[in-house]
Amino acid sequence: MKQQGQLSKTGASNILQPQRERLDSISLQVVDLLSERMKVCLDIAELKAVHGIAMMQPGRISYVLDMIRTRSEAVGLRPEYTESIFKLIIEETCIQEDVLINQCLASGRPS
Ligand SMILES: O=C(O)C(=O)C[C@]1(C(=O)O)C=C[C@@H](O)C=C1
Numbered sequence: 001m002k003q004q005g006q007l008s009k010t011g012a013s014n015i016l017q018p019q020r021e022r023l024d025s026i027s028l029q030v031v032d033l034l035s036e037r038m039k040v041c042l043d044i045a046e047l048k049a050v051h052g053i054a055m056m057q058p059g060r061i062s063y064v065l066d067m068i069r070t071r072s073e074a075v076g077l078r079p080e081y082t083e084s085i086f087k088l089i090i091e092e093t094c095i096q097e098d099v100l101i102n103q104c105l106a107s108g109r110p111s
Pocket residue numbers: 041044045055056057058060061064089090093094097
């Protein structure tokens with residue numbers, strides 16, 4: 001293996017390029033999946049508005065975080081890492097669900 005500094009910037013970029021292309025593709029898939037997840041959550045929010053179900057479901061959040069912890073351990077990721085990501089994801093979901101539920105209630109019908 002060459003020592004650090006022996007490759008030109010272009011050489012380094014060429015060597016890393018294939019993996020970086022894979023990485024970019026994976027990063028975009030993560031964003032697409034987050035969008036899909038948010039859409040499902042907004043469907044759930046609409047049902048909550050229609051049926052008078054509370055937006056905040058602490059038991060469900062615990063279930064999701066436990067599920068993420070178990071899968072993370074199984075695939076060799078630190079559970080603290082994925083838990084912090086999913087806490088952020090769920091936080092944003094709660095904000096967006098609140099907005100939609102309030103809109104539904106204000107208009108008197110599901111939006
Ligand atoms: O499962 C639900 O009820 C959801 O609305 C989804 C979700 C989540 O992002 O996982 C969001 C808000 C809740 O309080 C619980 C979980």
